[in-house]
Amino acid sequence: MIDEPPPRGRLKVFLGYAAGVGKTYQMLSEAHALKDQGVDVVIGYFEAHGRAETIALSEGLETIPRRQADYRGSRFEEMDTDAILRRRPQVVVVDEFPHTNVPGSARLKRWEDVHLVLDAGIDVLTTMNVQHLESLNDQIWQSTGVRVRETIPDWVLKQADEVVMVDLTPQALLNRLARGVVYPQERARAALDNFFKESTLVALRELAMRQAAHAVENRLPEDEQAPAPRTVEPASRDRLLLVIGPNPSSAALIRRGRRVADYLRAECLAVYVSPTLDSSELSAEQRENLDRHLNFARGLQIETRILQGPKIAETVVNFARLHGVTQIFITRERPSALRAWFAAALVQRIVTLAREMQVTVVADRSMRRDAG
Amino acid sequence: MSVSRDIPSARRDPDALLRQVEAEERSARHGQLKIFLGYASGVGKSFKLFDEGRRRSERGEDVVVAATQPRSTPEVSHLIRSLEIIPTIDVSGIPIVDVRGVLARRPRVCLVDGLAYDNPPGSRHPKRCDDVEDILAAGISVITSINLEYIAEQQEFIRTVLGTAPTDTVPQAFIDRADEVVVVDAPTEAADGIETDRLSQLRQRALLLTADVVERQLEAYLRLNGIQLSWGTQERILVCMTPRANAARMLASGRRNADRFHGELFAIYVMQENLTDEDRMALERNVMLARAQDAQVETLSGKDPIRTILEYARSHGITQVFVGHNLRAGWRARLGGTPLDRLVRDAEGIDVRVFPQ
Numbered sequence: 001m002i003d004e005p006p007p008r009g010r011l012k013v014f015l016g017y018a019a020g021v022g023k024t025y026q027m028l029s030e031a032h033a034l035k036d037q038g039v040d041v042v043i044g045y046f047e048a049h050g051r052a053e054t055i056a057l058s059e060g061l062e063t064i065p066r067r068q069a070d071y072r073g074s075r076f077e078e079m080d081t082d083a084i085l086r087r088r089p090q091v092v093v094v095d096e097f098p099h100t101n102v103p104g105s106a107r108l109k110r111w112e113d114v115h116l117v118l119d120a121g122i123d124v125l126t127t128m129n130v131q132h133l134e135s136l137n138d139q140i141w142q143s144t145g146v147r148v149r150e151t152i153p154d155w156v157l158k159q160a161d162e163v164v165m166v167d168l169t170p171q172a173l174l175n176r177l178a179r180g181v182v183y184p185q186e187r188a189r190a191a192l193d194n195f196f197k198e199s200t201l202v203a204l205r206e207l208a209m210r211q212a213a214h215a216v217e218n219r220l221p222e223d224e225q226a227p228a229p230r231t232v233e234p235a236s237r238d239r240l241l242l243v244i245g246p247n248p249s250s251a252a253l254i255r256r257g258r259r260v261a262d263y264l265r266a267e268c269l270a271v272y273v274s275p276t277l278d279s280s281e282l283s284a285e286q287r288e289n290l291d292r293h294l295n296f297a298r299g300l301q302i303e304t305r306i307l308q309g310p311k312i313a314e315t316v317v318n319f320a321r322l323h324g325v326t327q328i329f330i331t332r333e334r335p336s337a338l339r340a341w342f343a344a345a346l347v348q349r350i351v352t353l354a355r356e357m358q359v360t361v362v363a364d365r366s367m368r369r370d371a372g
Numbered sequence: 373m374s375v376s377r378d379i380p381s382a383r384r385d386p387d388a389l390l391r392q393v394e395a396e397e398r399s400a401r402h403g404q405l406k407i408f409l410g411y412a413s414g415v416g417k418s419f420k421l422f423d424e425g426r427r428r429s430e431r432g433e434d435v436v437v438a439a440t441q442p443r444s445t446p447e448v449s450h451l452i453r454s455l456e457i458i459p460t461i462d463v464s465g466i467p468i469v470d471v472r473g474v475l476a477r478r479p480r481v482c483l484v485d486g487l488a489y490d491n492p493p494g495s496r497h498p499k500r501c502d503d504v505e506d507i508l509a510a511g512i513s514v515i516t517s518i519n520l521e522y523i524a525e526q527q528e529f530i531r532t533v534l535g536t537a538p539t540d541t542v543p544q545a546f547i548d549r550a551d552e553v554v555v556v557d558a559p560t561e562a563a564d565g566i567e568t569d570r571l572s573q574l575r576q577r578a579l580l581l582t583a584d585v586v587e588r589q590l591e592a593y594l595r596l597n598g599i600q601l602s603w604g605t606q607e608r609i610l611v612c613m614t615p616r617a618n619a620a621r622m623l624a625s626g627r628r629n630a631d632r633f634h635g636e637l638f639a640i641y642v643m644q645e646n647l648t649d650e651d652r653m654a655l656e657r658n659v660m661l662a663r664a665q666d667a668q669v670e671t672l673s674g675k676d677p678i679r680t681i682l683e684y685a686r687s688h689g690i691t692q693v694f695v696g697h698n699l700r701a702g703w704r705a706r707l708g709g710t711p712l713d714r715l716v717r718d719a720e721g722i723d724v725r726v727f728p729q
Contacts, residue, residue, distance in 0.1 A: 012559070142721070143605075165557040165579060169406075172552070199593060206586040206605045210634065212557060213579035216572050256723070263632045327725075332716060347716055351697055351726050358625070360692075360725040361716045 006121025011114070012162040013097065014127045015212055017204040019049070020182030021168040023127035024095055028057040030125060031093050035061065044092040044117070044124075045079035045110075051181060061093070069102045076102040081113040084122070091123040098132035098150040111156050127166075130208035133157060134300060135259035138252045139207075144200050154258060155301045163215035165208060170201035214263070238266035241325040242302065243316055245272055246286035249331040249364050250293045256362045257329045258300045266327075270297040270304045271319060273312045313349030320357060327358045403513040405504070406552040407487070410519050411578035412571055415558040417517040418444055418485050422451035424515060425483045429455060436479040438469050438507075439500075441486055455483070463492045469503045471496055474512065481513045488522030490540045501542045517556075518542060520578045533573050548585060555582040580634055607635030610690040611667065612681055614641070615651035617696030619658035622727050626694055627665040635691075639667040640684055642677040678714045685722055692723045 014023040024046065034041045043063040048055045064087060067080035078101055084092055094117075099110040107113050114124050131140045134151040141147050157163065168176075176182050242257040244250040254270065261268035272290060275281055282290060294304045309315030320328055328350060351359050410417040418441055429435040437457045444452070458474055460467035468491050474482055489500040497503055504514050521530045524541040531537045547553060555578060560571040587606055611626045613619045623639060630637040639662035641655060662669045674680030685693055695715065716724050 139605075162559040164559055165555060167555045167557065167582075169552040169554055199590070202586060202590045202593065203605050206583050206590065209555060209579045209583035209586065210605070213576045213583065213634070216576040216579065220569060220572050220576075264629070265632075332719075347726075348710070348712070351712070355697075355728045358725055358727055360723055361719075363719065363721045363723050 005119075009118040009121050009123040010161040011118055011159065012123070012125050012164065013157060013160045014125070014166050015163050015208055015215075016127070016129050016166045016168075017131070017208040018129060018173060018201060020173055020176055021166050023129075023166045024048075025051075025054050025057060026164075026166050027093060027095070027125050027127055028054065028061070031061055031091070032057065034091055039091055040089045041091040041093065042084070042087060042089040044081075044084045044094045046093060046095045049182070050184070053181075062089075064092075069105060071102045071104055078102060078105060079110060079113055081106070081116055084117055085120050088120070089122060091125065092117060094124055094126045097126040097128040098152045100150050109152075111152055128152065128157075129204075130211050131204060133211065135255045135262070136207065137255055140204075143203055144197075153300050154262060157215070158218060158262070160215070163212055165212035167205070167209075170198050170205060173201060174198065238264045238326045239324055240264075240266050240268045240327050240329060241316070241320050241323070242268065242270040242297070242329045243273070243312075243331075244270050244290075244293050244297065245331075246282060246289040246293070247331065248289075249362075250289075251296060252364060253329060253331045253362045254293065254297050254300065254302065258302060260329075260360075268302045269323065269325070270294070270302045271307050271316065272304075273307045273309055273315045275308075275310050275312070277308055279306070313346055313353055317350060317353040317357075320354060325357060327360060328354055329360045329362055332361055332364050403482075403508040403511050404552070405508055405513070405550045406515045406554070407547060407550045408515075408517040408554050408556050409547070409578060409582055410517070410556040411574040412521075413519060415556050417519075417556045418448045419451070420554070420556055421483060421485055421515055421517050422448055422455070425455055425481070426451055428481055434480040435483065436474070436477060436481075437483045437485075438474050439467065439484045439486055442467075463495065466492045468492070468495055469500060469507075471503045471506050474507055475510050478510075479512060481515060482507055484514055484516040487516040487518040487546075488538070488540045488542045499540075499542070501546050518547070520574055520581065523547060523581075526577070526581075529577060530574075533570050548588060550585075553582055553585050555579055606689075607633035607692065608688060608690045609635060609637050609692045609694060610681075610685050610688070611637070611639040611662070611694045612642070612696075613639055613655070613658045613662065614644075614696060615647065615654040615658075617658075618727060619696075620661055622694045622696065623658075623661050623665045623667065625727070626667070629692070637665060637667040638688060638690065639665075639669045640681065641671050642680045643671060643673040644677070678711050678718065681715065682718055682722075685719070690722055692725060693719060694725045694727060696727050 014027050016023040028046070031041050031043070041061065043058060043061050045066065046058055046063070048058065064080055064083050066077040067083070069076045069078050079094060094110070094114055097111055097114065101107060101110060101113070107116070114126060117124055130136065131144075131146075131148050132150055132152050133154060135154050137148060137151055173182075238261075240257055240261050242253055244253060257268055257270070260266070272294065279287060279290075294306075297304050305319075307315050307319055309318075316328065319325075330347065330350065347359070347361055408417045408420050422437075425435045425437065435455060437452060437455050439460055440452055440457075441448075456479075458470050458477060461470050462468075466489070469484060484500070484504060487501055487504065491498055491500060491503070497506070504516060507514055520526055521534070521538055522541050523544055525544040527537045527541065557575070557579065560568045560575060583606075590605075607630065609626045609630050611619070611622045613622075619639075623637075626637050626639070629635070639659075641659065647655070659669055659671075670684075672680050672684060674683075681693065684690075693715070695712070697712075712726065
């Protein structure tokens with residue numbers, strides 16, 4: 001007789017908007033509450049950042065020792081996924097969901113480790129900040145000037161069984177920062193200069209709340225979703241088609257398209273149109289960039305295709321029509337004169353041909369204007 | 373949210389300026405008001421409130437408790453016992469905050485668990501939130517708590533979801549005036565008594581309501597500092613109407629998109645010369661349609677329609693502009709391509725969605 005695989009574990013995410021709002025603290029409090037109820041809960045990975053109250057909370061909970069990893073002459077510590085699987089607790093606490101593992105690890109990202117643990121039927125409590133969400137990456141860059149490197153594809157957060165907003169007002173957070181609760185004093189000053197500006201914190205906090213509300217809404221059956229529909233517009237679903245290429249603006253297009261598709265509950269496809277059979281129109285570097293964008297889209301659960309056709313607009317629109325696309329998303333190109341002309345021409349061509357579809361020219365959010 | 377400024381350099385540190393202005397205002401007349409907002413009882417507001425009281429007290433702040441909930445968990449009771457209490461006055465079974473006692477005691481911080489109570493007839497004020505105003509006016513800070521269902525403006529929504537709504541309410545304006553609002557969130561199974569889907573609706577509403585309060589604070593902050601919003605944390609959709617565009621379709625889609633994003637809908641028309649009577653009638657119809665879709669409608673004038681649209685979009689934090697494909701037909705091509713080309717080229721940071729006829 002073959003053993004049936006255990007039911008997948010439940011994933012609960014404590015969502016915040018900055019370091020120091022209390023995500024880890026709240027997660028550990030919950031772990032203690034579970035332990036008191038007799039649940040077998042262990043710490044798989046936790047980052048104390050030297051915060052006394054948090055360290056105190058980790059005491060009294062069993063901790064799985066970290067795995068040591070050597071890379072380029074330095075020693076790193078990572079979560080020991082194999083040890084967690086061997087230990088088989090009911091619930092495991094894993095801090096910093098978006099973490100990128102040191103090169104040479106079995107998996108690139110911590111969230112992939114977490115998926116393995118969930119597959120084994122173990123529940124996971126974890127933490128993340130809203131700015132680590134992939135589809136918000138350009139928006140965060142625009143508003144803070146910080147390019148967040150460690151991101152999580154939106155679908156990973158969407159799969160969470162619970163998303164809980166951990167709230168603290170920016171005033172309180174800044175007070176904690178000033179008292180040295182969050183970072184040692186010298187790092188606090190550096191932090192205050194970028195991510196911790198009050199206006200930035202207020203904006204990030206609002207984003208986190210809207211994201212948490214969106215997560216709650218996703219779990220509701222459709223007929224109970226607020227607000228009640230006020231329009232008679234399509235009962236049928238939207239289908240988005242993203243036209244991508246080797247240029248950097250494609251990454252922003254993919255993020256934005258993904259986000260809009262999620263909110264509209266639309267399906268999302270991405271295509272590249274090659275005028276030649278073998279993509280020989282691209283230089284080696286362009287080819288590499290294109291592949292990166294295609295992989296990026298697939299990582300965000302967007303189906304990708306490479307289409308062949310001598311005329312880009314015609315090929316895109318024919319494909320769109322064949323696949324019941326309702327909205328085509330294209331990029332604005334950077335203003336080199338020829339490119340700008342070409343892009344404008346492409347927009348016009350597509351708009352003229354795709355008479356029954358909506359065409360969205362996505363803002364170039366990778367370009368930062370005078371930001372505060 | 374990206375911001376651009378058009379202010380003299382002497383005023384360029386908005387954070388410092390805001391803190392200065394705020395500090396001056398507060399020390400002059402008012403205690404600070406902080407509100408913990410939850411979506412149902414049992415999510416942990418009382419614990420958060422008294423835990424903050426305990427921490428402040430441990431840091432040396434003079435903290436007293438002026439009201440507690442009739443029942444509390446052992447953890448909350450334990451926290452309350454560690455704090456000084458000014459007992460409520462009992463009038464025909466209803467607990468009233470002893471405002472005179474609090475004012476005489478003059479603490480730095482006063483904890484009031486449960487903001488939405490109606491006081492019995494003959495009290496100092498009809499509502500507990502008015503008592504709180506008195507305490508704030510005396511320069512004493514107040515930390516308090518409320519559930520979504522007790523906000524007056526939410527009554528209709530609450531009745532739809534729960535079937536009934538309480539009568540003791542606090543106006544939304546009271547929440548908006550708070551210096552700090554903290555949302556106390558918890559998964560829906562944590563609160564008991566109501567089925568999960570309904571709780572989820574309340575929970576979503578509480579999060580969005582707090583996000584709106586935060587947004588208004590952000591706007592006030594940016595206005596105060598002469599900062600222009602060019603990328604909203606909230607989606608704002610602008611429908612550009614012309615007499616011949618299929619405005620009905622754009623507005624319907626704009627409304628649906630705004631709803632999905634829990635964003636806002638705007639509709640504008642840029643005045644043009646030489647309109648036929650037919651055009652004028654079409655326009656009037658469009659304006660009515662826009663109002664019916666609950667859009668903020670405005671008629672603008674400007675020699676250059678594209679510039680007018682973009683200026684409006686930037687000053688209103690628009691994230692998506694909806695235009696009809698016939699933009700080409702309505703406005704004569706000027707330097708640098710068709711109007712659509714120009715709109716696309718100059719709409720930095722804003723998505724442009726072109727609708728078919």
